[in-house]
């Protein structure tokens with residue numbers, strides 16, 4: 001930070017959501033490369049890694065969508081927006097679709113028990129999930145967050161941040177939240193190393 005008085009945009013609620021978008025996308029990207037470079041999970045350690053990644057992606061989404069739906073959207077409703085119309089309705093639909101696609105990944109993982117033939121459905125399921133994630137996070141960054149930036153007053157932003165803190169407290173607390181972020185980072189690192197060990201350079 002370059003200024004003595006911090007800007008709300010640096011550590012406010014919208015910055016927190018943007019950081020979470022980054023954590024989710026980075027982990028999903030590492031997993032995309034890991035799954036593409038694998039033989040379908042013939043090693044138990046590989047399957048364990050994928051399952052751990054799916055579990056963390058699920059927990060991250062639950063935490064992230066929870067803050068957006070229960071806190072941020074409630075404040076946008078106070079400013080006259082409705083969950084029944086765009087853009088909030090589109091975000092809610094995106095969240096539901098996200099959950100369906102992640103469930104499909106988990107189901108494909110359960111079937112990919114080292115059988116190389118099971119790797120194609122897993123790749124397809126994960127690619128669908130990743131593509132949706134990309135589209136929906138872009139929509140949020142281009143529409144939802146700029147809208148929130150425009151309509152929420154500084155006092156609102158402070159209150160939203162306080163309620164984000166309460167939401168995290170109810171989810172398991174600040175330590176739990178830090179642990180979730182650390183897990184995401186650790187699994188991303190493990191997935192990246194798995195790609196390196198598979199001897200695949202990986203595309204950019």
Ligand SMILES: [Fe+2]
Nearest residue numbers: 017064068140
């Ligand atoms: Fe989001």
Ligand SMILES: [Fe+2]
Nearest residue numbers: 065068091140
């Ligand atoms: Fe969202």
